Amino acid sequence: DAKTTQPNSMESNEEEPVHLPCNHSTISGTDYIHWYRQLPSQGPEYVIHGLTSNVNNRMASLAIAEDRKSSTLILHRATLRDAAVYYCIPSNQFYFGTGTSLTVIP
C-alpha cells in the first residue's frame, strides 16, 4: 500500500498562509491525492483533491509536485477555525497516516 508522510504538527499565526506538506512517493499514476481535515469530536471532512495540476477551491489550494511524489496543501489565510488534523491520502488507499495537527495562534 502506498504510504504518506506528514509532519506530526505545525503552527501558524492567524491570518498568515500555511503550507502543509505531504510525501506520497509510492503513489500510482492514476491515484488522486485527497486531503481531509478533522476537527475534534467530528468525522474527517473533505478539503480538496487533485491528480496532476494545481487545484483551488474556496477552502484551500493544492500544489502537486511535477513528479507527483509530494503535494502541499495551502491555506491562504489561517483562521482559528482551521485548527484541525489534516490528512493526505491517495484515492485508492484506506490507510490514513497520523496527519498533521495544525495549531493556529491568535
Add this chain to the structure above:
Amino acid sequence: KAGVTQTPRYLIKTRGQQVTLSCSPISGHRSVSWYQQTPGQGLQFLFEYFSETQRNKGNFPGRFSGRQFSNSRSEMNVSTLELGDSALYLCASSLRQSYGYTFGSGTRLTVV
C-alpha cells in the same frame, strides 16, 4: 442533500456484550467504509463494502464484522466487546474512490 448518517451517536456497553452500529450513506453512494479511531492509534481502517460485497478489509480480529444491504446501508458488529474497543467508529461513503469520501459524525462507543 443528506449526509452520511450514523446511529446511534453514543453507546455504552459492558465487556462481553455485542454491539451493532448503523450507517446510511449518501444517496447514490455504493461504497461504504468503516474506521475505528482511538487517541492512541488514530484512524484505523476496518473494512469497505461495495454493492453488498466486502472488497477490502483491515487488520482487525474476526470479532469485527460488517455487512451492506441492497439499499447500500451498512452495519458493523462487534462481538465479545473488550475495553479496548472503546472508540469513535466512523463510516464514510463514496460514489467512486477517485472522488473521495464523505464521513459521518461517528458513533462513540464506550465499553465498561
